Amino acid sequence: MKKNDIGVIGMAVMGRNLALNIAKSGYNVAIFNRTINKTKDVMLKCSEKNISPYFLIQDFLRSLKKPRRILLMVQSGQATDDIINVLTPYLNSGDIIIDGGNSFYKDTIRRSKDLLKNNVSFLGVGISGGEYGALNGPSIMPGGQKSAYDIVKPIFKSIASKFKNQPCVAYIGPNGSGHYVKMVHNGIEYADMQLISEVYIILKNIVNYSNKEISDVFDIWNQGELNSYLIDITKNILRKKDHNGDLIDYVLDEAVNKGTGKWTCQDALDLHESLNVITESVFARYVSSLKSQRMLASKILSGPNVSLVSSHKDDFIEDLRKALYLSKIIAYSQGFSQLGSASKKYYWNLKCHEIASIFRSGCIIQADFLNQLVEIYKYDNIIINLLLSPYFQDISKQYQSSLRKIVSYVVKQGIAIPALVSSLTYYDSYRTSQSSANLIQAQRDCFGAHTYKRNDKSGVYHTNWLE
Numbered sequence: 001m002k003k004n005d006i007g008v009i010g011m012a013v014m015g016r017n018l019a020l021n022i023a024k025s026g027y028n029v030a031i032f033n034r035t036i037n038k039t040k041d042v043m044l045k046c047s048e049k050n051i052s053p054y055f056l057i058q059d060f061l062r063s064l065k066k067p068r069r070i071l072l073m074v075q076s077g078q079a080t081d082d083i084i085n086v087l088t089p090y091l092n093s094g095d096i097i098i099d100g101g102n103s104f105y106k107d108t109i110r111r112s113k114d115l116l117k118n119n120v121s122f123l124g125v126g127i128s129g130g131e132y133g134a135l136n137g138p139s140i141m142p143g144g145q146k147s148a149y150d151i152v153k154p155i156f157k158s159i160a161s162k163f164k165n166q167p168c169v170a171y172i173g174p175n176g177s178g179h180y181v182k183m184v185h186n187g188i189e190y191a192d193m194q195l196i197s198e199v200y201i202i203l204k205n206i207v208n209y210s211n212k213e214i215s216d217v218f219d220i221w222n223q224g225e226l227n228s229y230l231i232d233i234t235k236n237i238l239r240k241k242d243h244n245g246d247l248i249d250y251v252l253d254e255a256v257n258k259g260t261g262k263w264t265c266q267d268a269l270d271l272h273e274s275l276n277v278i279t280e281s282v283f284a285r286y287v288s289s290l291k292s293q294r295m296l297a298s299k300i301l302s303g304p305n306v307s308l309v310s311s312h313k314d315d316f317i318e319d320l321r322k323a324l325y326l327s328k329i330i331a332y333s334q335g336f337s338q339l340g341s342a343s344k345k346y347y348w349n350l351k352c353h354e355i356a357s358i359f360r361s362g363c364i365i366q367a368d369f370l371n372q373l374v375e376i377y378k379y380d381n382i383i384i385n386l387l388l389s390p391y392f393q394d395i396s397k398q399y400q401s402s403l404r405k406i407v408s409y410v411v412k413q414g415i416a417i418p419a420l421v422s423s424l425t426y427y428d429s430y431r432t433s434q435s436s437a438n439l440i441q442a443q444r445d446c447f448g449a450h451t452y453k454r455n456d457k458s459g460v461y462h463t464n465w466l467e
């Protein structure tokens with residue numbers, strides 16, 4: 001009986017599409033799902049001959065070539081532990097479990113250690129691109145033992161999205177590094193989406209554009225330096241109709257999240273990274289979910305009347321484009337700075353040019369702009385901040401006044417643009433040689449005798465400030 005090259009567990013959106021993708025690439029795939037009907041449903045809908053369904057975990061495992069390669073595409077958290085516990089008694093030395101879900105990287109480190117006790121390898125693999133990517137080519141971020149990665153590499157290379165014929169997969173590093181990179185990727189995705197949605201609300205409420213006009217603006221921008229998957233889908237979303245008119249106007253304005261953005265921010269706090277654009281984007285989703293409170297507050301709390309942009313609209317829109325681009329750069333600078341800190345802390349030796357390079361196709365944050373990041377990091381993998389690279393220095397010189405104009409105009413209108421504001425705040429904080437932190441140090445020393453350093457001589461000082 002023919003043996004399968006790989007087994008996929010979890011036949012929800014991601015698992016079933018990855019299984020189909022692997023099968024289309026010529027591999028024999030075993031599939032399994034806790035709820036049997038989902039496996040049956042995949043078989044009813046697929047025409048691939050090299051996919052075999054299994055309804056008992058023992059049969060599924062027996063069908064696999066050794067060392068067995070088992071891809072988990074189940075809910076992150078407890079579900080992942082549950083399925084690993086189901087598998088563990090049947091695993092042999094050398095078998096490889098690949099967790100392709102959005103697991104928290106510390107869980108991945110723990111699972112990896114536990115499985116290694118039985119000589120079972122564990123790869124924590126970030127997979128981006130949603131349903132479409134899973135079927136047609138995702139961006140893949142594998143972390144874990146390099147020897148185990150080398151065994152699954154041919155499959156990953158065949159199913160990954162291709163950027164100029166290069167597969168968007170690269171070995172990220174040991175233990176939790178693959179899931180860490182995916183987590184920060186998702187954090188950046190939150191910021192990208194929030195920034196685009198703020199630009200949308202500005203075009204809608206301040207420029208008074210229709211959805212079609214806003215879509216046309218995004219369409220034009222998508223042909224320039226802002227070219228990206230997210231701008232492209234936004235342009236299409238704004239054109240979608242249903243029987244009432246533009247569908248976007250009927251979508252409830254409460255943004256949901258699955259936690260990867262929150263993890264990115266929590267980890268940034270631990271690493272002392274100033275991740276304010278991504279963090280504001282997570283907070284913006286939280287505030288959005290307070291719909292009933294916002295409805296009430298909108299009747300009670302006052303703000304200014306919006307004064308529409310009536311003249312020089314083209315200039316305003318060009319400032320908006322520049323503000324969006326510079327803010328995007330700032331969000332990525334923060335995300336990649338966090339990757340650098342985590343790499344140092346965990347000795348992962350992350351190669352940022354390879355990470356930027358595999359983000360260029362198959363994933364949600366794919367964008368032309370990533371070509372710049374690849375070049376910058378090829379030249380200097382440990383650049384302290386992307387904003388300091390010659391290319392981004394130049395952009396910030398040209399674009400910072402536009403970001404400033406947009407933020408001050410829109411804030412005066414009483415429209416919330418937290419990600420744009422925090423981009424500018426970070427930009428100004430980062431370029432300030434003399435901040436207000438001297439006063440904070442003096443206050444800390446005054447009430448808590450925490451001591452302070454001086455800028456005119458070395459040493460540590462304490463003063464009785466209130467004497």
Ligand SMILES: NC(=O)c1ccc[n+]([C@@H]2O[C@H](COP(=O)([O-])OP(=O)(O)OC[C@H]3O[C@@H](n4cnc5c(N)ncnc54)[C@H](OP(=O)(O)O)[C@@H]3O)[C@@H](O)[C@H]2O)c1
Pocket residue numbers: 009010011012013014015033034035038073074075076078079080082083100101102103127128129130131
């Ligand atoms: N959806 C996306 O766009 C996307 C993108 C990238 C990564 N991911 C990640 O990929 C993974 C799969 O995502 P998804 O959206 O396809 O599915 P999902 O809704 O996150 O998870 C559903 C799958 O998990 C299984 N499951 C849940 N609890 C289980 C348990 N205790 N034991 C065994 N199986 C269990 C379900 O089996 P039953 O059918 O039996 O309930 C089902 O197959 C997740 O970690 C997700 O975060 C998702």
